[in-house]
Amino acid sequence: MTAKRTMTLNLTDAEMRVLDELSARKDITKTAVLRQALRLYQTIDARVEKGEKLLFENDATKEKAELMLL
Amino acid sequence: MTVDVSKIYLLDVASGGSVEAELRDAIEQAQLNDWQTKWRPALLSILQELARKGVPMDQWPQSWHWDWNKKTARVQGLLAFRGFSVVALGETQGLAQIDLTKMGREANQRGKPLVYLDYLEVAPWNRPDLGNAPRLRGVGTALITAAVALSEDEGFKGRLGLHSLPQADNFYRKIGMTDLGQDAAYQNLRYFEMTSEQARAFFEKEENDET
Numbered sequence: 001m002t003a004k005r006t007m008t009l010n011l012t013d014a015e016m017r018v019l020d021e022l023s024a025r026k027d028i029t030k031t032a033v034l035r036q037a038l039r040l041y042q043t044i045d046a047r048v049e050k051g052e053k054l055l056f057e058n059d060a061t062k063e064k065a066e067l068m069l070l
Numbered sequence: 071m072t073v074d075v076s077k078i079y080l081l082d083v084a085s086g087g088s089v090e091a092e093l094r095d096a097i098e099q100a101q102l103n104d105w106q107t108k109w110r111p112a113l114l115s116i117l118q119e120l121a122r123k124g125v126p127m128d129q130w131p132q133s134w135h136w137d138w139n140k141k142t143a144r145v146q147g148l149l150a151f152r153g154f155s156v157v158a159l160g161e162t163q164g165l166a167q168i169d170l171t172k173m174g175r176e177a178n179q180r181g182k183p184l185v186y187l188d189y190l191e192v193a194p195w196n197r198p199d200l201g202n203a204p205r206l207r208g209v210g211t212a213l214i215t216a217a218v219a220l221s222e223d224e225g226f227k228g229r230l231g232l233h234s235l236p237q238a239d240n241f242y243r244k245i246g247m248t249d250l251g252q253d254a255a256y257q258n259l260r261y262f263e264m265t266s267e268q269a270r271a272f273f274e275k276e277e278n279d280e281t
Contacts, residue, residue: 002072002074002095003072025181026181026182026183027179027182027227028182028183028224028225028226029225031225032183032224032225032226035224036170036171036183038149039148039149039150039170039171040150040171042148042149042150043148043149043150043171046147046148
């Protein structure tokens, strides 16, 4: 198992509620939610940096919407 | 990067004895060198033999075109992708690449994160489907076990998903994964998932087989 470090995180009530809700809905710990968020953010950022776009497609209508990352 | 190394045992098919091996939680340059200088020539000679015998291409090993240099370069430095390798008898015996960004599809775990096994390949000389008796057995199972253990370690409760090459479909059924059918969005390969319950059963069976 890879060694891990501990950090203190300051979140607002709203952020904490979202973290709790995601943790329950995704069936993973709050730490796992944050680690997953970091992975996804890094992956998306790396692809956007290479000039790619992040698009969401509605499965039913096939309508596409681009998520703008600044 | 520090590589975590675990000791595992494989079966030497010729002698029936066990061989000590390393399960490494990375694919390093030494493994890529083995793939380039040992796996590829071995696979090439098998493909030439299959062509000489007139075996149709759809019966060739379906991973013959995989390029591990490209696969590892594409995900270099990204936290979402992990690699495993099995090393024994001084050479690489198996490789696996994992994607941690995927979600479950099976009814009871839809939308929940899982470990997605992107690629798994064992060295050509260990593959029973290529005509010759394999040298070592247990490499594929060791890599699957590592993937399920990673799922536990990441808090994904053993959930695992993968698209199977047709020649491996029965292997994934045999280890208890659920066959969710052909995936039209992924070259019509069959998609398999292991649930938390199936992961527990898989580990119990592995432990019983060891004792």
